[in-house]
Amino acid sequence: MNKTIYKKIAxxxxxxxxxxxxxxxxxxxxxxxxxxYVVLTPLLIYNVLMGFFGxxxxxxxxxxxxWSLRLTTMVVAAHLIVLLIVGVIxxxxxxxxxxxxxxxxxxxxxWIAITLVAWKTR
Numbered sequence: 001m002n003k004t005i006y007k008k009i010a011x012x013x014x015x016x017x018x019x020x021x022x023x024x025x026x027x028x029x030x031x032x033x034x035x036x037y038v039v040l041t042p043l044l045i046y047n048v049l050m051g052f053f054g055x056x057x058x059x060x061x062x063x064x065x066x067w068s069l070r071l072t073t074m075v076v077a078a079h080l081i082v083l084l085i086v087g088v089i090x091x092x093x094x095x096x097x098x099x100x101x102x103x104x105x106x107x108x109x110x111w112i113a114i115t116l117v118a119w120k121t122r
Contacts, residue, residue, distance in 0.1 A: 003120075003121040004064075004121075006117050006120070006121050007061060007062075007064065007117060007118065007121045008062060009117070010061060010113070010114045010117035010118060010121075011058045011059070011061040011062035011114075012058070012062070013058075013110065013113075013114060014054055014055075014057060014058030014061060014072070014111075014114050015055055015058035015059065015062070017054065017107075017110055018051045018052070018053075018054035018055040018057075018058055019051070019055060021047055021048070021050070021051035021054065021107075022048055022051035022052060022055070025044055025045075025047045025048035025051060026048055028044055029041075029044060029045070029048065035097075035099070037097035037098075037099045037100070038095050038096070038097045039097075040086075040089075040095065040096055040097075040100060043082070043086060043096075043100055043104075046082060047103075047107075050075065050078060050079070050107075053071075053074075053075060054075055054111070056071070057071035057072050057074075057075055058114075061114070061118055066122070068118055069115070069118045069119055069122055072111065072114050072115040072118045073115055075111045075114075075115070076108065076111045076112055076115050079104065079107050079108040079111055080108055082104060083101075083104040083105060083107075083108050086100055086101055086104050087101055087104075
């Protein structure tokens with residue numbers, strides 16, 4: 001496969017994953033759904049906002065702008081910082097659900113993969 005196909009796949013994953021994050025987070029924020037775990041509202045707001053940013057980054061990656069790598073790197077950096085913060089709160093006995101830590105790990109891994117594709121295909 002050529003680089004364009006890999007980039008389009010990564011962009012598609014970014015867009016779909018971001019849309020899912022926006023929909024799920026917005027439903028919880030609006031009270032449409034009630035998770036069975038403690039919800040850290042600032043983390044939820046962060047996830048929804050980053051969902052919109054990730055959607056933008058995915059679209060930019062699809063269009064193949066040179067600065068798409070910067071955007072995906074920003075998403076990864078933000079997710080890793082938040083993962084570190086949430087992990088510290090969780091392991092110090094704070095009010096963070098293990099689901100939230102796991103979700104941040106998944107977000108970080110997915111965006112690391114997207115960023116690696118953006119980097120390797122530039």
